[in-house]
């Protein structure tokens with residue numbers, strides 16, 4: 001089949017990318033089925049709610065503690081965005097118990113974080129004990145992985161609110177760039193609030209990227225539409241981790257200031273962007289980033305293979 005890298009697959013693989021390839025084998029053959037009305041599904045669960053700053057959390061009573069932790073984390077990131085970027089927006093966060101979990105990928109046992117973009121609603125796991133991505137992991141590592149993905153998903157919403165508020169289109173079409181920007185929001189927060197977290201994650205990403213090379217090296221991710229299963233999963237994972245590292249590199253140079261600089265791109269036309277247009281438009285903002293993107297294949301292991 002033609003494999004479209006859907007929102008949920010993307011988010012799943014980001015999560016998986018942070019965790020390791022072992023569970024990817026188990027999930028990437030799942031068929032995709034859109035959840036048309038996530039709000040209705042959420043409301044049908046009859047969860048409790050609590051508000052922390054800009055964040056409204058939804059949870060079962062037993063999950064209150066973890067839900068409020070996640071809400072506090074996302075709110076702290078929001079507070080940083082407000083201070084640094086004058087960006088302020090409400091977010092809802094559903095910390096779902098395993099039995100309540102739902103996503104675009106049916107039959108997956110729990111914990112594939114995803115955002116309902118136009119409703120500013122994040123779906124996150126409430127449990128750090130259950131789920132393929134945390135089982136068998138050191139509890140501290142698992143917690144940080146889940147937390148980073150929560151920040152990444154929030155980063156997608158932050159990017160939309162910051163660069164193109166009111167746009168009815170959930171995602172811009174240039175996948176590598178939208179993932180880089182979402183991760184940049186997340187990385188800005190952890191690098192500022194918890195540099196040790198940023199450093200340890202960075203080391204893990206670097207190890208994973210160095211450990212393998214995908215079959216095609218290109219920022220045009222269309223080639224992944226021809227991939228399925230493990231090959232798709234491992235390839236997408238590699239690209240996400242590579243972009244995480246690029247975000248960290250960029251942060252070393254620009255800090256949070258890269259985000260206001262990126263506002264100079266013509267976001268009002270972003271639904272029509274192509275990769276080459278984005279790359280050219282980045283030239284005056286960071287010629288190094290532009291050059292890296294332009295030469296990506298050639299810069300890595302001698303080009304596309």
Ligand SMILES: [Zn+2]
Pocket residue numbers: 010011014152153156179182
């Ligand atoms: Zn993402």
